[in-house]
Amino acid sequence: xxxxELFKRPFPDENYVPPDQADLRKQALQKAYxxxxxxxxxxAREAAAALVRPPVDRGPxxxxxxxxxxxxxxxxxxxxxxAWLPQSARDRRTPEQRELGLRLVxxxxxxxxxxxxxxxxxxxVTLAEAGGDARSANYAIVDxxxxxxxxxxxxxxxxxxxxxxxxxxxxxxxxxx
Numbered sequence: 001x002x003x004x005e006l007f008k009r010p011f012p013d014e015n016y017v018p019p020d021q022a023d024l025r026k027q028a029l030q031k032a033y034x035x036x037x038x039x040x041x042x043x044a045r046e047a048a049a050a051l052v053r054p055p056v057d058r059g060p061x062x063x064x065x066x067x068x069x070x071x072x073x074x075x076x077x078x079x080x081x082x083a084w085l086p087q088s089a090r091d092r093r094t095p096e097q098r099e100l101g102l103r104l105v106x107x108x109x110x111x112x113x114x115x116x117x118x119x120x121x122x123x124x125v126t127l128a129e130a131g132g133d134a135r136s137a138n139y140a141i142v143d144x145x146x147x148x149x150x151x152x153x154x155x156x157x158x159x160x161x162x163x164x165x166x167x168x169x170x171x172x173x174x175x176x177x
Contacts, residue, residue, distance in 0.1 A: 091155075098156035106149045106160045107169050109137045113147060114166070123147055 077085065093101075109132045116130040117123055124130040127139040137151040142161075150159040160169050
């Protein structure tokens with residue numbers, strides 16, 4: 001078999017004549033007419049009614065289901081909270097522990113201010129300039145070589161004056177500075 005013979009279309013017989021376009025249209029119309037006649041009147045009515053029938057609106061039902069799910073999840077989170085959910089419990093620290101935490105914060109901030117003063121030769125204008133966090137302590141400049149730091153957490157408060165040695169702030173057994 002030669003390569004040219006692969007693409008030749010074999011006809012059923014030698015006298016086969018392919019149909020022209022008019023014959024093909026006539027055959028298609030004849031088939032469509034047969035299909036149309038096979039449809040009963042009742043089937044046509046059902047098809048027309050299906051086209052006229054409005055679609056079912058499932059929006060209110062879906063909103064009700066979503067609301068019910070939201071309420072169920074909220075109840076679950078309130079009544080049986082999972083371990084990964086942060087719990088807001090009252091602070092169980094003793095006043096001594098609260099004061100200890102404030103003293104450590106003030107000691108850290110005072111060390112930053114002292115390091116800034118040693119490096120720059122002046123006190124920082126703000127605690128943030130020294131690298132501290134203004135939310136953790138209140139910083140006030142008394143004069144060009146003296147400053148105060150104070151912090152409170154509601155139940156306890158601690159104040160540090162730079163004329164006092166830093167060791168006094170860290171002396172947890174002693175009195176309040």
